[in-house]
Amino acid sequence: MKFCRLMALAACLMALLACNGGNKKTLLPNVSGKAGEVLVAIEREQWEGNLGVAIREALASDTPYLAQREPLFALSNVPPGSFSNMFKMHRNLLLVNINPQNASNGVSYKNNVWAQPQAVVQVNAADQEQALELFQEAAPVIAEFFEQSERDRNIANAKLYEERALRDPVLKVTGGIMHFPSGYRCRKFTDDFVWIADEKQYVQQYVMAYRYPAGRQDVFTQENIIGQRNRVMQANVPGMFEGSYMTTSTAQEPTLRSLRYHGRDFMETRGFWEVHGDFMGGPFVSHSFYSKDGKDIIVLEAFVFAPRYDKRQYLRQVESLLYSFEWEDESK
Numbered sequence: 001m002k003f004c005r006l007m008a009l010a011a012c013l014m015a016l017l018a019c020n021g022g023n024k025k026t027l028l029p030n031v032s033g034k035a036g037e038v039l040v041a042i043e044r045e046q047w048e049g050n051l052g053v054a055i056r057e058a059l060a061s062d063t064p065y066l067a068q069r070e071p072l073f074a075l076s077n078v079p080p081g082s083f084s085n086m087f088k089m090h091r092n093l094l095l096v097n098i099n100p101q102n103a104s105n106g107v108s109y110k111n112n113v114w115a116q117p118q119a120v121v122q123v124n125a126a127d128q129e130q131a132l133e134l135f136q137e138a139a140p141v142i143a144e145f146f147e148q149s150e151r152d153r154n155i156a157n158a159k160l161y162e163e164r165a166l167r168d169p170v171l172k173v174t175g176g177i178m179h180f181p182s183g184y185r186c187r188k189f190t191d192d193f194v195w196i197a198d199e200k201q202y203v204q205q206y207v208m209a210y211r212y213p214a215g216r217q218d219v220f221t222q223e224n225i226i227g228q229r230n231r232v233m234q235a236n237v238p239g240m241f242e243g244s245y246m247t248t249s250t251a252q253e254p255t256l257r258s259l260r261y262h263g264r265d266f267m268e269t270r271g272f273w274e275v276h277g278d279f280m281g282g283p284f285v286s287h288s289f290y291s292k293d294g295k296d297i298i299v300l301e302a303f304v305f306a307p308r309y310d311k312r313q314y315l316r317q318v319e320s321l322l323y324s325f326e327w328e329d330e331s332k
Helices: 002-020 050-059 128-160 164-174 222-236 312-322
Strands: 037-041 074-078 092-098 106-111 119-125 185-189 193-199 204-213 245-248 255-261 264-276 281-290 296-305
Touching: 050 074, 050 092, 050 128, 092 128, 106 128, 119 128, 128 312, 164 185, 164 193, 164 204, 193 222, 204 222, 204 312, 222 245, 222 264, 222 281, 222 296, 281 312, 296 312
Parallel strands: 037 074, 037 092, 092 119
Antiparallel strands: 106 119, 185 193, 193 204, 204 296, 245 264, 255 264, 264 281, 281 296
């Protein structure tokens, strides 16, 4: 029950961010810091104690479905007494305020407090024990708040430098549009499949959108989602060698979870892709949901191939594009 309640809170938080876009202040300076960084303002004693351990477990644990170990976020910390204006410009802030005289205690979420686009989480508690309890209870929501803030920055960048010509093929396949930044090109386009790519020398980022008849009721089971994926990949994504093609790796079982964003319910699937008949592979994430008329299942998928580099940030960038999806009547 507690897990379900936290997931419901996370969904509400995502919906709130999607609707409001945070508190917009046009006169604020731009944020500092690298993508995927979170600055934690906390006393050294607390950072080295149980509270710091809990923060690192929640925000710096291994990103799932990456070949190399990479943390969800790169964390750094500064004592509150040294939290100067320079640090206040950081893109992602976690502020821990432990004071027995706090007027109210709890976890708050704010956007664009000192800079933009900024995400700020503040934990107010009377003592360390209460701070630990508050953080542990809210940890999934806090992680999702920072994650969605990173996605929103990527989407804003995509809209600013958008390849608008890519809207049309996505629209014809899905009934909606996505916002792709400069550099992406259409590799393949059919009546029910489109493959869009940003291919640099050592890093390739891809998005695919496809549809298939909904047919039966149990469409969002792992068996059906992966089975349909493998069928579509074999037909549309060949490898370098004759008879080779993309498929889903069985080395680690994919995971599914139900999410809601922008008023749209979808099933998120995460796993590894590989090429049958070759030695290529990497992480993928997909969103599966009903078409507007309910007759088809629409799938949006993001995946990367970057054998020389860490992949967390590349996957986060291309996954963000899935969240930019809008039905045609909502995008006008």
